[in-house]
Amino acid sequence: MPAPRHRTMPCAPVWLAAAALVAAVTSGLLFFHVGGAPAAYLPLNAASLLLALIAMFAVPAGRLGGQGAAWVVALSLAGMVATLVSGFDLDGVRRWLPLGPVRLHTAMLLLPAMIAALPHLAVRWQLAAVAVAATVAVLQPDAASALALGIGFVASHWQRRRAPSIAAGHAVVATGIIASAFRADPLAPVRFVENAVADGWALHPGIGILILAALLFAIGAPALMRRSHRDSALGVAGVWTGFAAASLIGPYPTPLAGYGAAAILGYGLAMAVLRGLPVRDWPHGNGTGRSGEDD
Template sequence: MMRRYGMSQRFRLCSALWVPGLGGAIFLIRAGAPLTFAATNLVALALALGTILSEGVRCGPGARRVVSAALVALLALPLLTGQDVDGVARWLPLGPLALHSGMVAVPLLVVCAATDADVRWGAALLVAAMTCAAIQPDAATALALAFTAATLTVLSRSPAMALTAVLGIIAVAFALRSDGPPPQPFVEDVLPQLWATQPIAAILLGATLAWSAFILLTLEAPSRLPALASTAALAGFVAMSFLGAYPTPLIGYGAAPFIGFGLAFAGLTRFAARDAAGG
């Protein structure tokens, strides 16, 4: 029964990635982007789908805390490498690619925070990540974390998480002190620019992201709480892509969102299966 339940969840979660992923690839090709852009996204999408559908390792609570600490370290890594663009350090070099560190680390991080039995530990994780985002500066990551903390505050009614949500708003304000590098075509401002010339296409492309949110919001227990946290994080990234020069996840050019949300969606079912089994 648990096996069928887990596979059903995984197939649903796959659609939350391949629907916007394919929609984004079609947009990139039709908009005249280099074919390598669509190819990169599709390869990253395929890897993400394979991660979600594979059995993998079901991490227990202790291992989950180790993973979450490693994700915070990964988020901080651009600050330690000393490489920045116009005073901004929020990218992880991977050969010819530069991965947005927040979109790689934050999706799984918020799943770890939401599934931890100690709300205070989850709050501490989010505060550490917010601090990294504020220093980088990365308002998109800070807003994703703030939305997550606000969502978990409503669900847990924890004073520690409420304070974290307030700190998240402060982190967003601090991160907005820098404009950063200019917007990159096909990466940032995707929906606003498409709306200016092809509003119907913009609506259809935006609907693919709405589909992702719908899938997450309708997941069954025991994945529901981390799924709501994932929805909040995705909403934060998308919202900031309208407000500044930040990547549009899953539909704009970039492998990082597929890596990050692929790991997060895999974690949703594996953590839930492990917790439901009492391990």
């Protein structure tokens, strides 16, 4: 098979993702202002938005090679595992790492970037990484993270879903979703963190519609990179779909529009990874972004 040609990614999709992130976060800021959120909420999310936008363009386009992708996955897993050892404990739930007065939800911060980089690893390392991430989600416990991991993995490997190794990965993430869903979650929803769409609608239907529309825009924006990154871009969109779906059906944080720095920063990091990944032009490829080997 001819060697893949590499080129840098067009910048237009990144600017579109930046606009989507601004729209989603701004809809949340409007919700905070109208709903009377605590004074610290608005500046924290606004500052996180600025940092995320900087991060999006911090990595030169196409400069993150295979070794860089491996480091992204390894560091992301290390951060998520750290919650079980030294993370913030709230009623037996460990999903956060403290950063001064701020608690960062590690899966929202790191999982999107991990899924973006994952398809650039050998399959055996992909399966190992997914198994570790699913185990962490069960132990924390965090059904939202397990769902985001599952949808992200399925979306990023959809073209290869019939490969035996990928089917094994599907079994791993499905087990993680089921196991985490059946673990007790003692945390009550916090206003402006969870249920942002429903609470925004309660304030004014226009706010609820705005939050939902902006969130859908932010979820879909990474998928527009699919011609450049195929599996990685769809995987990132899948992760945010999982987090958003969990927030609509259970007491889990609303990503980007709800209060919290982690999701906003995580969006920026994931887009930075997507921008940094080399684009592969496969002259006779299988449409998966890989040569079809199951190494």
